[in-house]
Amino acid sequence: MKHWVRKLLRFKRPGLVAIGLLFVAACATVGTTVTSKEWTSRATLQSQGIVKDLGGKRIQERYPFGGFGTDNFEQWPTFAAGSPAYPPPKKGQMPAGIKGDPKKGQALMRGPCTACHLIPDAAVWPAGNVGPDLRTIGHRGLTDAHLYQVIYDARVVFGETSPMAPFGASGMWTAQQIVDVVAYLQTLKGNPPGVPDKVTDDKQWNPFTRDVVKPDYGDPLDLTANPVLGLADSVAVPLWRKPGPKGQQSCAGCHGNIGAADAQRPLGVIASMAGVGARYPKWIARHSRMMSVEDFLAVHAPETSGHEMPSQGEQNLTMSILVKSQSNGMPYQIDLKDANVAAAVKRGQELFQRRVGQRGQSCSDCHTARGGGNKFLGGRFLADVEKDAMVNHPYWRTAWQRPIDIRIRMQWCMTPLLANMLPGDAPEYADLETFLISKQTQRGDKLLVPRISH
Ligand code: HEC
Ligand code: HEC
Ligand code: HEC
Structure with missing residues (x-):
């Protein structure tokens, strides 16, 4: 040989x-x-x-x-013939009386959410852009209940074809975790307000400007x-x-x-x-x-x-x-x-x-x-x-x-x-x-x- x-x-x-x-x-x-x-x-x-x-x-x-x-994960649908369908979209109710911690919310987003979304966090590298840029989401006057529903089950807000996983309805995330993330998202106003934070000059950090x-x-x-x-x-x-x-x-x-x-x-x-x-x-x-x-x-x-x-x-x-x-x-x-x-x-x-x-x-x-x-x-x-x-x-x-x-x-x-x-x-x-x-x-x-x- x-x-x-x-x-x-x-x-x-x-x-x-x-x-x-x-x-x-x-x-x-x-x-x-x-x-x-x-x-x-x-x-x-x-x-x-x-x-x-x-x-x-x-x-x-x-x-x-x-x-x-x-x-x-045998209780969830697979590609096997006869496997049950995934549960339909589900409305979530933001629980009253629990307070969100924006710091915890930011940490929770690193990975599970930043795979698809950009946030103003230099520690997130590399973020993806399957979903929209969230760097100014808190400037839009969206209610906490609306943001809660997006994370709980985005299909209710954006329709059956939303590519975003239903983090709450699937039981992956608790109500407290979602509330923490909502609190963090509401802090994202931009700098100046409405203008996305730059965070770094490196264009590779931002998935919308990164080279393929x-x-x-x-x-x-x-x-x-x-x-x-x-x-x-x-x-x-x-x-x-x-x-x-x-x-x-x-x-x-x-x-x-x-x-x-x-x-x-x-x-x-x-x-x-x-x-x-x-x-x-x-x-x-x-x-x-x-x-x-x-x-x-x-x-x-x-x-x-x-x-x-x-x-x-x-x-x-x-x-x-x-x-x-x-x-x-x-x-x-x-x-x-x-x-x-x-x-x-x-x-x-x-x-x-x-x-x-x-x-x-x-x-x-x-x-x-x-x-x-x-x-x-x-x-x-x-x-x-x-x-x-x-x-x-x-x-x-x-x-x-x-x-x-x-x-x-x-x-x-x-x-x-x-x-x-x-x-x-x-x-x-x-x-x-x-x-x-x-x-x-x-x-x-x-x-x-x-x-x-x-
Ligand atoms: C005894 C004869 C025989 C032997 C040994 C044999 N084949 Fe075949 N092979 C055939 C015949 C006859 C067909 C077409 C009929 C069929 O689809 O079974 C075929 C079809 C194929 C096809 C698909 C061709 C097509 O156009 O769809 C491939 C690929 C193939 N053989 C690869 C192999 C390989 C690799 C080996 C050794 C591990 C092998 N064969 C051993 C007889 C043989
Ligand atoms: C959560 C997102 C996700 C889902 C859902 C997904 N994939 Fe992928 N897929 C990826 C990633 C990430 C890669 C790797 C991309 C790369 O390396 O370029 C990939 C790569 C691939 C490739 C290789 C592409 C290439 O150019 O070589 C194929 C083929 C593929 N996926 C098929 C599928 C099929 C079929 C399904 C459904 C059964 C599926 N994927 C579901 C994320 C996904
Ligand atoms: C697989 C990619 C993906 C992941 C992971 C993901 N999202 Fe999304 N997200 C999207 C897409 C795509 C949209 C745009 C709406 C649509 O098309 O369904 C969206 C929309 C949103 C929106 C609304 C944005 C707006 O402009 O109204 C928020 C807020 C949001 N996602 C937060 C999150 C949070 C928080 C996480 C983590 C728990 C997360 N997303 C995980 C893909 C994703």
Whole structure:
């Protein structure tokens, strides 16, 4: 093996390794997977999101996304078919006789509110701008009761489509906490009154003037720039040629050999796989569901060659990269005229707008122009489903030093909403992915797998 490949293979995944050990230790207890009833997951254990009882405490096992633990949110809506709808908008009554503490209110806003709103607080860095600038909110003569209702359940004031979570109605915040924040907001008059406080001259502090920085990681199709190519070269390429454990045909035996690489297909050219990645997700009649390449391989590989290829495992991620890279440069072209695909697009669009988790937010709250699309959530600039190619997966994620598929992204986007995730290969995620790729098909976005991204 070439030296650089060996070096790249030692990529570190401390958090994931630790969680892996936890799963082994917890194996003795019996768990259930939260998914639609008709699909038995073929995903890795970490990807299944098993809910189990640990001595009276129910937990959901998941990836250690940004410090989110194993808290179980099964009482709140998820994307699973049959999961209940989020409770409707609710009026709140500001309790009489409790006094707000503006200092406490300011501290409470750092994080949960400043992810979307700018306040005149130099300690807040970076604030987001999904919601309006609040630096002069106290100058507008709004009543305390009005501000209380906005925080308690913004849908009552701004309508059902408000991207702001109902902090009071969901039970996340107490009446006292909301009253403290109202007291703080009323102090925000501006300086002079009505003119936003500047706080600092650094234009990066203010999300309305901050630059959108797109880091340059080099050419993603260059073996020396993209670590996942080295991994795929040492995992998926030999696996493609390897007969099964019981002497079954190899992938190459049925689909042909891997030829020399070219600029678009750095892992080598497999003629029979050209264009395949661009046509997925596909309706697979035998399973009555939409499947991505990743979903398909998790079932097809063990059935044909005998190789296990669980969703989100290293073999599945790298084999998907090998297959999808054969379509690099080609436009997405899923079959939107197929009635089953059209139905999945519709289901996916509904799921995209579905409020999930205790926070009761939807994908569209962060990824459309009405919500956070092309705005900052904290320091992160959000993709807009109508404009941006949201699926070119799996890719190499620099922050985790590992490849990720679109489903890990979905599982991860759900966690801060305090929602239980579904297994990576859940049919509901396939419908969501179909909706996203229907947009990319309509726009003619071209495949580029594997990318490098933060
Ligand atoms: C996910 C982003 C998001 C978060 C988090 C958020 N808000 Fe909002 N907020 C909005 C949006 C968007 C609006 C504009 C109204 C609308 O479109 O629903 C808004 C409106 C408001 C308004 C009314 C502003 C006006 O000009 O009338 C206030 C006050 C407010 N939010 C306070 C808060 C507080 C306090 C928190 C934390 C408890 C918070 N928001 C958390 C997105 C958010
Ligand atoms: C015994 C022969 C056989 C083996 C071994 C085999 N396949 Fe297949 N493969 C097929 C056939 C036949 C189809 C098309 C029918 C179907 O969808 O099942 C197919 C379909 C596919 C498709 C989807 C093509 C499309 O246009 O939708 C992919 C991707 C694929 N195989 C990858 C693999 C990989 C990777 C391996 C090795 C792990 C493998 N196959 C092993 C026979 C095989
Ligand atoms: C509370 C806000 C929030 C919600 C709700 C949310 N996301 Fe995200 N999403 C993010 C953030 C933050 C990022 C990272 C942005 C970045 O790194 O550029 C992101 C990134 C993504 C990306 C990667 C985009 C890219 O350019 O690579 C995809 C795909 C995605 N989200 C899909 C979804 C889907 C599907 C849902 C619903 C199941 C969803 N998100 C819900 C906040 C959210």
